[in-house]
Amino acid sequence: MRQDILKSNTTMESIVNSEIYPIHRMADPQTLQRIASARSELASVGACRFPQFLSPEGLSRCRQDAIALESQAHPSNNQYTPYYGQPDDSYPAGHPRNATVRFAVRYVSRKLISSDSPLRQLFEGDDLLTFIRDLLPGAPLYRYSDPRGSLNYTVMARNDQLGWxxxxxxxxxxxxxxxxxxxxxxxxxxxxxxxxxxNFPSVESILNGNDGQRIAVSFQPGDMVLFRGRHSLHRVTPVEGGTTRLMALMSFDNVEKAPLRDAPDDLLPP
Structure with missing residues (x-):
């Protein structure tokens, strides 16, 4: 057992920038300070950023893994509602349930990501889950159980975007x-x-361009952003240039066994 713990800690230290984020030592004063600050941000604005969360080695390995799998990414390029569904014409024109936005992104599914990849080790290990749970006191949190949307790399090329x-x-x-x-x-x-x-009136207003209250999150490679998106509209603006945008996504939910998402087949990887 002791050897397993040491191996887990060593693995985590090679992936996460443990000098800044010693998440494998939850009693560490630095960790407790990070938790308190992030907890406040999540409660007030629904998001928090951890600059340089991955170590240089962890970032390099995850990026190379994503690049190697990029050609196998599942394509999606279609128009759907902000709720991941087909428009429902029982609602009036312009209603959020009958309005569409563009979803243009490619997903690498969890089943394609090797069990020894740093991303899977981070997601399936206990350290990150324990750390994030401490940011949401009083609420249960589990790794998202839907195999299509629990762990992904996303690939976005020129003109790709995710609407609200x-x-x-x-x-x-x-x-x-x-x-x-x-x-x-x-x-x-x-x-x-x-x-x-x-709050359909506000959603409709935002879809019609009244989005001046939007918040932009600044990312640098290796940064981790935690975001509570169930109740917050969000988007990714169109990608420009010849370099594909690569992200790693790890999803969590407040129920242990979430129902499979009723989403169009081309929107999520098989």
Whole structure:
């Protein structure tokens, strides 16, 4: 058992920038300070950023892994509602349930990512999950159980974009591996809806371009952003230039066994 713990810690230290984020030592004062700060940000604006979260080695390995799998990424390029569905014409024209945005992105599914890859080790190990759970006190949190959307690399090339949408899970940890030359910016509007109120008028207004309250998140390679997107609209602006934008996504939910997402086949990897 002791050897397993030492191996886990050694692996985590090689992936995560443990000098800044010693997440394998939860009692460390530095870790506790990071947790307190991030907890406040998540509560107030629904997102928090951890600069240089990956170590240089971890970033390099994840990026090379994503590049190696890029050609196998599942393509999606279509128009869907912000709720990952087909428009419902029982609603009036312009209603969010009957309005579409563009989803143009390619996904590398979890089943293609090797079990010994640094991304899977990070996602499937206990250290990151324990760390994130401490940021959301009083709420259960589990690795997202949908195999298509729990762990992915995303690939976005010239003109690819993700329109305004909500997430199906509670929280996503996003790590930038390689930025686009231009564009590919992550923007969000916090707390647009709630469990009690879909707030369709505000969603419709945002879809019509009244999005001046949007917040842009600045990413650098190796940064991790935690984002609660179930109730916050968010998007990725169109990518420009010849360099594909590569991200690693790790998803978490507040139920242990989430139902499979009822999403179009071309929107998620098989």
């Amino acid at each position: 949408h909500f997430d199906a899970c509670e929280l996503v940890a996003s790590i930038l591996l390689r930025p686009a030359e231009t564009g590919g910016d992550f923007e969000y509007i916090p707390a647009v809806r709630s469990s009690e109120d879909e």
